[in-house]
Amino acid sequence: MQIIYEYHDVSSSDRLEQIVAQKLSQLEERYQFVHRADVFFKTENRSDNDEMCCDIRLSMPGPRIFASTNAENFEAAISETVKDLEDQLRKVKEKMKAR
Secondary structure (H helix, E strand, O other), X not given: OEEEEXXXXXXXXXXXXXXXXXXXXXXXXXXXXXXXXXXXXXXXXXXXXXXXXXXXEEEOOOOOEEEEEEEOOHHHHHHHHHHHHHHHHHXXXXXXXXX
């Protein structure tokens, strides 16, 4: 899977990229039809402490899927975003089996 990282108002981080690559490789093992991930890290001014945002868009045959999470740190945002994507991928795979 090709992974493309973009940083908005955040300095690039090899550590964050390694965390994302590890989590997405686990998804790729279960869902081989995913061929690209666009990962966006950004900070947002919010009234709560959830200022770190991770957006991930997955490309595959058919429509793309997208998830976004705000959290106090990027690690938590990454984990929650990947969980959301896994739920969506599970539904897509079930629809593919039904055909």
